[in-house]
Amino acid sequence: MPSVSWNFISKLPTEGMTKGGILPAITGTVLLTFITTIFAVPFGIACAIYLNEYARPSVLTNIIRASIRNLSGIPSIIYGLFGLALFVQALRLGTSVLSAGLTLGLLSLPYIITTTEEALKRIPTVMREATLALGATQFETIRDVVLPKALPGILTGVILTLSRAAGETAPILFTGVAFYINGLATSFNQEFMALPYHLYMLSTQHQSIGQVRPLAYGTAVVLIILVFIMNCIAFYIRFKQRTQD
C-alpha cells in the first residue's frame, strides 16, 4: 500500500520498471476503454433497439438472439485470437491500441446488447403507443421518447460492461499491449501499456520479481480502485433510478 502515492500514478516508469510510476499504463487503459466505448456502445445499443423495438418473432430473430447468447459465453482468449486474425492481420491494423480496443469492443458487444434490451423492456408500451398515435414515426418515437426514458438503465449496463473490459487482459495480449513504451501513447496505431497487463508482467515475468513486488501491489490497487469507481457510478445511477420510479 505505501507504494501508491501521487508520484506513482503521475510519473513515467524508470530504471527498467523497478522505480517510478505507472502513468503510461493508466493513460493506456483509459485510451483503450475509450476506443472500446466508441465502437461497442453505438452498435450494441442499435442492435438492442432492433431486437426490442423492430424485430418480430421469426427464425432470423431467434438466430440473432442465439448468436448473442453464445458470443457472451466464448472465452476471452478466443476473442484475442479473433482480434489477431481479423484486425491485426486481415485488416492490417497491426498490433496497436486500435486493434486491441476493437477486440475488446467485440467482447463487450453481447453484454451491452443484453443490458440495453433489459432497459428498453422496462419502458411501458403505452408510452410508445401514445407517441405513435400523435403521428410520430417509429424512429422518432425511439429517439425522443424511448431512449431518453431508458437512458439511466442503458448507462448502468454500459458502465458495468466497460469496467469489465478495462480489466481484461487475455484479448489484448496479442493485439497491441506492450510492457514498456517510450513515453505516453499518442496515436491509435501504436502499441500501448495497460494496467492489467502491467500487473501480469510485474508479478510473473519481470527479471527481478522480488524487487518490483511493491509496484505490483500498487498496480493491483490502482486497477481495482478504477474498476470499483466505475461500478459505484453504475450502482449509483441504478439506485437513483429505482428511487425515482
Next chain:
Amino acid sequence: MDIKKRESLDWFFKQAFKATGLLTICMLGGIFLMLLYNSIAFAMDIKPVDFFTGYQWNPGNANGKYSILPLLVSTGLVAAGSMIIAVPLGIFTAAFLSEFAPPKLQAVLKPVIEMLAAIPSVAIGFLGIVLVGPGIAKLFGIQNGLNALNGSILLAVMALPTIITISEDAINAVPKSYREASLALGADKWTTLFKVTIPAAYPGLIAAVMLGLGRALGETMTVLMATGNAAAMPRGFLDSIRTITATVAIEMGEVPYRTTHYFALFAIAAVLFLITLSINLLGEYFANRLRKFQA
C-alpha cells in the same frame, strides 16, 4: 421536416438497426470460420489421431509433439476442482439469500457479489501468487504453491457470482405456494428447502452450474498466473498444470506466423470453443426447462 423526409429517415434507421443485428451473426460465424480454417490447416500437418491421443505437448521444433490431452486434462482438472468448491457454496449462499436473509442484509450482499464479479482476473491471479500460493505451500509442506489446487480455489471465487446470481433467480422463481404447502404439512424451514424448494429449482441450478463451469473453463489470466504452467500430464491437484487458455496466451506471442505451431494454437482454441459452446447450450436447455415448468 416534411413527411417524406421523415419517413425515409425512419426507413433508413430501421435498416441500420437491422444491420447491427446481422453483425452479431457475422461475428459468431467469423469466429467459427477462423477457428475452423486454422484447424484444417493444422490437420494438414499433424494427424488428428496424434492430436487427440499422444501424451506430449512439446511444440516448436521440426518434430514437435502436438497432443492436446495434457492440456485438456489440466483444463478439466482445474475446472472440476473449482466446481467442487463453488457449487455447494454458491447454491447455499443463494438459498440463504432468498430464503433466510433479512432484506437489509440482502441489500448489502447483492452489490458485494456484483463487485466480486467485477474484480479483474489478473488481480485474482495476483492474489493467487501472493496469498493462496504461499498458503498452499505451507499447508501441504511443498515448495511451490502454484498448482491446480491454487487455480481451482481462484476459479471458484470467479465462478461464485455467476452461480449465486442464477441460482438465486431459480430459487426465487419457485412458486410460493410450494413452500406454503410444505410448511402447512408441518415440515420445518430446512426440510422445505431441501425437499421442496431446491428440487423444484433443480433445472435452474443446473443452468447456474453450467454457466459457472463455462466461465471457469474459459478463464485465462488467473490460471496462467496461479497454476505453474507445466505442460505435462497432471497426476493430482498438487501438480503444476497448464490449461488450454494459458497455452494459447503464453505461446501465441512468440510463435512465427502460419507455422504448424501457430495453427496448433488455433486448433486447441477450437476444441475449447466447442467445449464451452456445448456447456453453454446445455445450460440454456436447462434454463428453458425451468421456464416451461413454471409456465
